[in-house]
Amino acid sequence: MPNAEQLTCKELVELVTDYLEGALPLPDRTRFDEHLTTCPYCRIYLDQMRQTIRTLGHLPDEAIPPKALEALLAHFRGWR
Amino acid sequence: MTTHTKHAEPEDAELIDALKQRDEAAFVRLVQRYQGPLLRLALVYARSRAVAEEVVQETWLGVLEGIERFEHRSSFKTWLFRILVNRARTRGEREGRTIPFSALGDAALDPAEPAVAPERFLGPTHPQWPLHWAVPPKSWGASPEEQLLTRETLELVEHAIAALPPAWREVITLRDVEGWTADEVCNVLGISETNQRVLLHRARSRVRGALERHFDAD
Numbered sequence: 456m457p458n459a460e461q462l463t464c465k466e467l468v469e470l471v472t473d474y475l476e477g478a479l480p481l482p483d484r485t486r487f488d489e490h491l492t493t494c495p496y497c498r499i500y501l502d503q504m505r506q507t508i509r510t511l512g513h514l515p516d517e518a519i520p521p522k523a524l525e526a527l528l529a530h531f532r533g534w535r
Numbered sequence: 536m537t538t539h540t541k542h543a544e545p546e547d548a549e550l551i552d553a554l555k556q557r558d559e560a561a562f563v564r565l566v567q568r569y570q571g572p573l574l575r576l577a578l579v580y581a582r583s584r585a586v587a588e589e590v591v592q593e594t595w596l597g598v599l600e601g602i603e604r605f606e607h608r609s610s611f612k613t614w615l616f617r618i619l620v621n622r623a624r625t626r627g628e629r630e631g632r633t634i635p636f637s638a639l640g641d642a643a644l645d646p647a648e649p650a651v652a653p654e655r656f657l658g659p660t661h662p663q664w665p666l667h668w669a670v671p672p673k674s675w676g677a678s679p680e681e682q683l684l685t686r687e688t689l690e691l692v693e694h695a696i697a698a699l700p701p702a703w704r705e706v707i708t709l710r711d712v713e714g715w716t717a718d719e720v721c722n723v724l725g726i727s728e729t730n731q732r733v734l735l736h737r738a739r740s741r742v743r744g745a746l747e748r749h750f751d752a753d
Contacts, residue, residue: 463666468650472736476717478728496671500651503672507743510683510692511711516571523588527566527595528559534599535557 462490467497471504544568547611554602566595569612572713573619578697579704580623590626594619609722616709616723650740675750688749695745699738706731707738 462470467490473479474487491498545564553561573591581587597618605614655670675683682688696704696712705724709715710731721731 463656464668465651465653465656465666468740469736471650472732472739476732476735478732494667496668499672499674503675503743503747504739506675506683507739507746508711509680510688510746511696511707511739511742512714513684514689514693514712517574519567519570520588523570523592524563524566526592528563530596531559531562531599535559 460486462486464490464494464497464500467494468500471501474501475504475508548607551602551605551607551611565598565611569615573616575708575712576616576619576705577623579701579708580620580627586626590619590622593622597622610719613719613722620723648737648741650736651744672747673751675746682750683746688746691745691749692742695742696738699741703734703738703741706734707742710735711739 467487470479470483470487474484479487491501545561547565547568550561550565554565570591573594574587577587577590577594578584581590594615598615601618605611655668656666657664657669659665661667696707699707706720706726709720709723710717717728717731720726721728724731726734
């Protein structure tokens with residue numbers, strides 16, 4: 456039976472970003488880590504957040520339309 | 536400090552010095568480096584893609600106008616993106632639209648949205664596991680990279696971001712899509728660290744939820 460000092464899963468999911476950002480005060484960080492050691496579901500949740508962030512980092516940038524580059528170069532030559 | 540390898544890209548600072556000497560190749564390198572990210576951020580504010588592209592073009596003209604006065608005190612990147620954000624704001628005002636800027640919208644004042652639907656947790660009076668998972672998340676697999684990086688999944692994530700409130704979208708775009716630091720994002724958007732974290736948390740939580748629904752449906 457969890458005691459009052461322990462984080463609940465519902466609290467943990469709201470602290471995930473602060474945790475990953477290194478913004479949790481040490482006592483909270485300790486409680487967070489303790490919760491993770493006993494809760495496989497929250498470990499999965501944390502993994503999913505990390506995977507989400509990694510996926511976001513893989514979104515491709517669009518190529519520059521040749522026309523836009525030409526227009527910029529025309530401006531550049533005028534400016535030069 | 537960036538380690539230079541044999542084919543290292545020139546640093547921004549080198550390109551800026553060359554640009555001040557009117558070096559066209561340096562200008563093209565900078566455009567290629569930042570055009571995609573600029574367009575991505577411009578799309579947060581613009582009501583159409585054409586408008587976003589125009590704002591990006593105006594931003595580059597702003598760079599040429601201002602480059603003589605640019606000192607290396609701030610990074611070129613943050614200076615460049617501040618030009619974009621200012622242009623987008625001016626344009627929104629001219630068109631009589633209010634653009635929700637995170638600088639104006641204090642995250643703390645938004646209605647709070649829980650990271651996970653409350654019904655997925657047991658009640659506060661549950662005898663053994665109060666407020667623990669009732670419907671726990673399912674693992675996306677030990678090596679989920681393959682399914683996470685499919686075109687289908689990436690498109691889903693694009694759509695999830697596009698549907699976010701603009702202030703959330705600004706932050707997640709710069710932090711997670713472009714890989715900026717929290718300091719850089721706060722600097723360009725003019726928001727506090729705390730506000731930045733709250734917006735990032737909400738945005739990430741929503742995108743995770745979209746991915747979860749997608750994988751659970753499979």
